[in-house]
Amino acid sequence: MELCKNKIDVHIHAMENELPVKDMWEAPLPETVIENYKKSGIEKGILQALVSPESRRFIMTTETVMHIKDKYPESFSFAIGIDPRMFGNNEKADFSKIFEFYKQRGAVSVGEMTANLYFDDPLYDNLLAQCAEFDLPVTIHVSPKVGLAYGVVDEEDLFRLEKMLKKYPKLKVIGHSWDFWNYIYKSREIVKSEEGRLFELFGKYENLYADFSAGSGFTAIKKDEANGFKFLNTFSDRVMFGTDCSFRAEDGVSPLSEWIDEKYVNGAISKELYFKFCRENAVKLFKL
Numbered sequence: 279m280e281l282c283k284n285k286i287d288v289h290i291h292a293m294e295n296e297l298p299v300k301d302m303w304e305a306p307l308p309e310t311v312i313e314n315y316k317k318s319g320i321e322k323g324i325l326q327a328l329v330s331p332e333s334r335r336f337i338m339t340t341e342t343v344m345h346i347k348d349k350y351p352e353s354f355s356f357a358i359g360i361d362p363r364m365f366g367n368n369e370k371a372d373f374s375k376i377f378e379f380y381k382q383r384g385a386v387s388v389g390e391m392t393a394n395l396y397f398d399d400p401l402y403d404n405l406l407a408q409c410a411e412f413d414l415p416v417t418i419h420v421s422p423k424v425g426l427a428y429g430v431v432d433e434e435d436l437f438r439l440e441k442m443l444k445k446y447p448k449l450k451v452i453g454h455s456w457d458f459w460n461y462i463y464k465s466r467e468i469v470k471s472e473e474g475r476l477f478e479l480f481g482k483y484e485n486l487y488a489d490f491s492a493g494s495g496f497t498a499i500k501k502d503e504a505n506g507f508k509f510l511n512t513f514s515d516r517v518m519f520g521t522d523c524s525f526r527a528e529d530g531v532s533p534l535s536e537w538i539d540e541k542y543v544n545g546a547i548s549k550e551l552y553f554k555f556c557r558e559n560a561v562k563l564f565k566l
């Protein structure tokens with residue numbers, strides 16, 4: 279049984295230099311990411327920028343991630359970092375020059391979107407319309423409240439996300455974070471396996487995708503594997519492997535990679551689903 283040795287990591291961060299003050303989480307150096315990738319059969323990662331001040335003390339610009347990709351083109355692609363408040367905090371801001379330029383330089387998407395505004399705010403609306411026009415998929419970190427955490431705000435049942443998916447059918451949104459994955463179940467306190475709101479949204483909107491990176495997607499699926507596998511099987515064309523820098527401290531292995539390999543080997547998931555999840559869906563969506 280052949281394991282997938284060229285997985286695509288749809289969500290990774292890396293920084294060119296370590297932070298001078300070690301007071302918070304920092305992204306690994308690209309060389310460390312590449313070392314870790316070898317241990318988990320990952321060929322390439324899509325570097326996400328982090329440009330909104332809500333997310334971290336440091337800013338990871340599009341130029342930074344593009345520079346890392348230029349240095350290691352075999353190991354990385356990159357996303358454009360945009361905050362909808364850029365270009366004058368203006369709901370008519372024109373991002374076309376930026377999108378054209380970075381697309382020519384190899385950008386495959388926009389993200390990670392962390393600006394703490396409502397997802398249907400006029401500023402986001404303007405940006406999302408242009409992402410749809412330029413065929414740039416958008417990775418969003420969902421947050422439940424303004425002022426509580428970083429991320430696109432959608433307080434209850436992801437109705438704002440639904441509104442934008444409906445308004446821009448050509449816009450491809452990749453959902454990520456705890457407050458997105460919570461909706462795979464009906465209740466945050468999982469008492470029994472019941473389909474949550476994500477089943478409904480994925481069923482209705484073909485332009486919604488799922489990023490299983492970090493602890494969030496992985497934990498959501500592991501909490502109740504019957505429900506998790508049902509989700510993977512039902513939406514097998516839109517589920518994607520990712521790490522978001524989640525590598526085990528002791529050995530640098532990605533726990534999600536190890537888990538999905540095991541599930542394939544012991545027959546819990548089909549060969550078709552395994553390869554779609556690990557690689558093929560990302561290749562198709564990001565035109566890698």
Ligand SMILES: [Zn+2]
Nearest residue numbers: 289326390522
């Ligand atoms: Zn991230």
